[in-house]
Amino acid sequence: MAAGTLKATCLVPWYELNIMYNRRVGCCCYYNGYVLSWDNSRARDVFDYWNGSLISKIRADIVSGSADSGCADCGFYRFKEDGAAYASFAPPPDATSEQKDNLECARKRFEQGAITVDHTPVRFYFNFGVGCNLDCIMCGQTADRPDDTSLNADILWAWKPHFKKALTLSLIGGEPLVLPQSLSFIRRVVDDEDLVAVTLDIYSNGATLDKQLDLLSRKNKVSICVSLDGVGSTYEAIRRGGNWDKVERNLLAFKELAARRGLKWGLTTANLIMRTSLAGLERLIDWHIAHDIVPNFSDFSLAPGIEKTFLAENIFEFPHLLAEVPDWQRQFDVSAQKSESKGWWEVASILRNMKLDLVQKLFRPIP
Ligand SMILES: C[S@@+](CC[C@H](N)C(=O)[O-])C[C@H]1O[C@@H](n2cnc3c(N)ncnc32)[C@H](O)[C@@H]1O
Numbered sequence: 001m002a003a004g005t006l007k008a009t010c011l012v013p014w015y016e017l018n019i020m021y022n023r024r025v026g027c028c029c030y031y032n033g034y035v036l037s038w039d040n041s042r043a044r045d046v047f048d049y050w051n052g053s054l055i056s057k058i059r060a061d062i063v064s065g066s067a068d069s070g071c072a073d074c075g076f077y078r079f080k081e082d083g084a085a086y087a088s089f090a091p092p093p094d095a096t097s098e099q100k101d102n103l104e105c106a107r108k109r110f111e112q113g114a115i116t117v118d119h120t121p122v123r124f125y126f127n128f129g130v131g132c133n134l135d136c137i138m139c140g141q142t143a144d145r146p147d148d149t150s151l152n153a154d155i156l157w158a159w160k161p162h163f164k165k166a167l168t169l170s171l172i173g174g175e176p177l178v179l180p181q182s183l184s185f186i187r188r189v190v191d192d193e194d195l196v197a198v199t200l201d202i203y204s205n206g207a208t209l210d211k212q213l214d215l216l217s218r219k220n221k222v223s224i225c226v227s228l229d230g231v232g233s234t235y236e237a238i239r240r241g242g243n244w245d246k247v248e249r250n251l252l253a254f255k256e257l258a259a260r261r262g263l264k265w266g267l268t269t270a271n272l273i274m275r276t277s278l279a280g281l282e283r284l285i286d287w288h289i290a291h292d293i294v295p296n297f298s299d300f301s302l303a304p305g306i307e308k309t310f311l312a313e314n315i316f317e318f319p320h321l322l323a324e325v326p327d328w329q330r331q332f333d334v335s336a337q338k339s340e341s342k343g344w345w346e347v348a349s350i351l352r353n354m355k356l357d358l359v360q361k362l363f364r365p366i367p
């Protein structure tokens with residue numbers, strides 16, 4: 001993916017407002033430049049952030065195609081095809097007029113390259129804190145634990161009039177299904193008549209999903225992305241403290257409840273390709289095909305506290321680690337073929353691009 005291309009087309013700073021427990025405010029998880037600070041003591045006008053100096057700068061960088069930007073080396077686009085989109089300005093069929101108007105305004109301001117905007121975020125993304133019930137080997141938040149710093153649901157709720165115009169409220173952590181402020185936020189969203197048309201979107205490890213199914217079933221529009229990385233013993237080697245049988249049961253119970261009640265629920269999974277997970281990639285794809293659940297794949301980044309895992313597991317930084325996965329090319333090839341047969345073109349393309357990246361690194365001519 002050519003960096004210039006993606007910067008000229010990335011719609012994210014016109015689409016998403018991203019707020020984190022550590023006071024970072026941005027428009028996505030991938031931006032690598034300076035950040036605004038969230039005021040966790042009081043509710044401020046959403047435009048203080050949404051038209052604030054950071055997001056205005058990202059918009060300006062994208063409009064000008066500046067190479068000198070926190071967007072350089074953006075992880076979202078890394079293994080995607082040119083032209084891949086982060087999100088769409090097409091309204092869902094059941095959007096309210098308020099949602100459609102806001103989305104249409106967002107589309108126009110993006111196309112105009114507006115630096116200051118008059119629409120509100122189409123997606124609000126809240127990271128409530130690092131508290132978690134698992135201890136994954138590659139978790140980038142490892143060094144931040146223990147820490148009970150959290151976004152405050154009361155303060156966020158002051159933006160409810162803006163939430164009504166958004167398409168999606170995304171929640172993450174740490175583990176959003178165990179963090180108290182996140183659960184408090186979920187309780188408000190599921191019971192609010194004004195937010196019926198807004199999707200509640202949760203990024204979770206799924207380990208306690210069974211305990212929250214009753215709560216979630218009060219809302220029709222829910223999407224959940226559960227991180228797996230592997231099945232069976234591979235899952236348990238990476239997701240320390242997790243139990244494969246339990247998480248599998250939870251995911252299948254979520255699907256079964258949605259089907260039985262006719263709920264508009266979506267389920268996907270997130271999977272990091274690393275040395276340990278690559279060895280079980282075909283099994284992971286087989287599991288997804290058997291249950292008709294679409295997987296996402298990406299690589300993982302270095303963060304304080306996970307240096308040993310990075311050295312032992314990051315095949316994209318240290319391709320020599322592939323010697324420990326003798327059938328690694330076959331794992332990619334078969335998994336991409338099976339994904340393609342299932343009609344999951346984007347999954348197949350990401351896996352092929354990952355393999356290509358590794359082949360190029362391993363067989364790079366000596367200068
Ligand atoms: C931090 S977790 C929070 C949500 C939830 N606890 C979970 O595991 O899905 C969100 C995603 O970040 C991924 N992740 C964790 N550490 C990472 C790292 N060092 N680099 C890239 N992604 C990472 C996880 O695998 C997960 O898919």
Ligand code: SF4
Pocket residue numbers: 006007010011012013027028029030031032058070071072074075076077086
């Ligand atoms: S970091 Fe990536 S996803 Fe975020 S605004 Fe920049 S190009 Fe878009």
Ligand code: SF4
Pocket residue numbers: 132133134135136139140141173174175205227
């Ligand atoms: S479940 Fe998510 S937040 Fe918890 S340790 Fe694993 S990756 Fe990190």
